[in-house]
Structures are given as structure tokens and as C-alpha cells.
Amino acid sequence: MKNIIIKNDAIDIAFHGSKIIFEQLRKKKNSVLCLATGSSVIRLYYNIYKNFKKKKISFKNVSTFNLDEYLGLSKDHSLSYRYFMQRHFFNHIDILNKNINFLDGKSLNPKLECENYEKKIERKGGIDLTILGIGVNGHIAFCEPGSKKNSLTHITKLSKKTIEQNSDGRFFRNKKDVPKKALTMGIATILSSKKIVVIANGKRKAKAIKKSLKGKITPMIPASYLQSHNNIIWLLDKEAASEL
Numbered sequence: 151m152k153n154i155i156i157k158n159d160a161i162d163i164a165f166h167g168s169k170i171i172f173e174q175l176r177k178k179k180n181s182v183l184c185l186a187t188g189s190s191v192i193r194l195y196y197n198i199y200k201n202f203k204k205k206k207i208s209f210k211n212v213s214t215f216n217l218d219e220y221l222g223l224s225k226d227h228s229l230s231y232r233y234f235m236q237r238h239f240f241n242h243i244d245i246l247n248k249n250i251n252f253l254d255g256k257s258l259n260p261k262l263e264c265e266n267y268e269k270k271i272e273r274k275g276g277i278d279l280t281i282l283g284i285g286v287n288g289h290i291a292f293c294e295p296g297s298k299k300n301s302l303t304h305i306t307k308l309s310k311k312t313i314e315q316n317s318d319g320r321f322f323r324n325k326k327d328v329p330k331k332a333l334t335m336g337i338a339t340i341l342s343s344k345k346i347v348v349i350a351n352g353k354r355k356a357k358a359i360k361k362s363l364k365g366k367i368t369p370m371i372p373a374s375y376l377q378s379h380n381n382i383i384w385l386l387d388k389e390a391a392s393e394l
């Protein structure tokens with residue numbers, strides 16, 4: 151049985167998504183979370199930081215890993231994912247800086263950076279809960295079409311489609327400004343998470359959602375690999391679910 155929850159809109163998704171995160175943190179105060187960036191999760195993070203105190207939740211013992219980062223952007227660059235997380239989430243919760251783990255887009259040795267990231271995740275005992283978005287081409291994190299199921303954290307080339315999507319004005323304004331490469335957790339890294347919540351809203355995600363959930367498992371739709379995970383929730387709005 152696929153665990154698909156369909157909500158009216160992004161606001162309801164954020165509300166339900168926060169509930170899942172709060173439950174997780176109530177169960178395990180020192181949870182290890184894996185977090186996504188992108189427009190789909192902004193409202194979720196907002197809802198969490200607006201309510202965590204009221205709900206008597208603390209992030210003091212929580213550790214986070216983010217899924218990906220643009221290669222070449224420093225953590226202070228206003229379009230880096232590290233900056234996004236600070237602005238949309240970390241600045242507003244009581245997480246300790248030492249517990250925030252991120253791939254360094256400016257690393258002098260990106261390959262080693264990726265290897266070390268895997269080791270850090272392992273040392274923390276693995277990831278308890280991953281929040282995932284999905285690209286219109288079915289990518290997860292920056293695992294683009296063609297990604298292998300056994301891939302670990304690695305350097306990747308962004309697809310044309312992803313560069314196009316991420317330069318539509320929500321983040322970058324021009325294609326030429328979007329970095330062409332990124333560091334990303336691999337499919338195997340993501341699938342090793344004990345629990346996964348995928349968040350998608352809007353019509354532009356409907357095709358990718360259909361292919362990921364109903365299509366065959368294929369490297370061409372990286373999110374289709376998620377069909378093999380046994381503890382996953384698809385949290386969608388009506389539009390994203392409209393082709394199911």
C-alpha cells in the first residue's frame with residue numbers, strides 16, 4: 151500500500167508536514183534530519199518555526215544534513231542552499247550550529263568532501279527522517295535522470311531541465327547564473343533514511359509525481375527509486391496528485 155496523503159494546498163501540506171516532524175522529535179529528541187531546499191518546503195519550515203515553542207519542541211539535540219549544494223557557491227552566497235536554510239529555517243529555531251551539516255560548495259576537494267559527508271552521516275547513526283522535494287524531471291536532491299540506485303554522495307552535472315527550472319525567477323533569474331554542477335547525496339544515501347516524506351505541490355509537478363509513483367522504476371526518473379522504500383509518505387496537494 152502506497153502511503154499517499156492528498157491535501158488541498160501548500161498550507162495544508164505544511165501543517166501536516168510539521169506534524170510529522172514534531173512527532174518524530176517527540177519520539178527521538180536527538181533525531182537526525184535530512185532537509186531539502188526549494189520553493190516547496192519554504193512554507194513547511196515557516197510552519198515549524200512559528201509553532202515549535204508552542205508545541206514544546208526543541209532542536210537543541212537535533213542534527214541536520216542537507217541533501218545538496220551548488221558547486222562553486224559559498225555558504226554566504228545569497229543563492230546557496232546553505233544560505234537558504236539559514237534564512238528560511240535555522241535562524242528561527244534553537245538548533246546548535248555545530249549540529250548543522252552541509253556540503254561545502256567551495257570545498258577545494260569536492261570529491262573528498264562527498265566522501266566525508268557519508269562518513270559523518272554514518273557516525274551520527276544514519277538519518278531518521280528525510281524531507282524530500284521533487285524536480286519536474288523527477289530528480290530528487292540533485293540526483294538527475296540517469297542516477298544509479300547505488301550512488302552515494304557525489305559531484306553531479308545539472309540537467310538542462312533543472313537549470314531551466316531553477317532560473318525561472320524563483321531563485322536565479324538567468325540560466326547563465328545557475329551553477330552547472332552540484333554536490334548531492336546519492337540515491338543510496340537517500341534510500342538509507344529510516345523514514346522519508348516527499349513534498350510536492352502544484353500542477354507543474356503532476357507528471358513527475360505520476361511517473362514516480364505509477365511508472366516503472368527507472369534511472370530516468372530518479373524519484374521512482376522511492377517505490378522501493380518501505381517507510382515513505384507522499385504529501386501532495388490536489389494539483390500535484392491530479393494525474394494519479
Ligand code: GLP
Binds near residue numbers: 186187282284290292
Ligand atoms: C531543486 C533541489 C531539490 C528540490 C527540487 C524542487 O533543484 N535540488 O532538492 O527538491 O529542485 O524544487 P522546488 O521545490 O523549488 O520545486
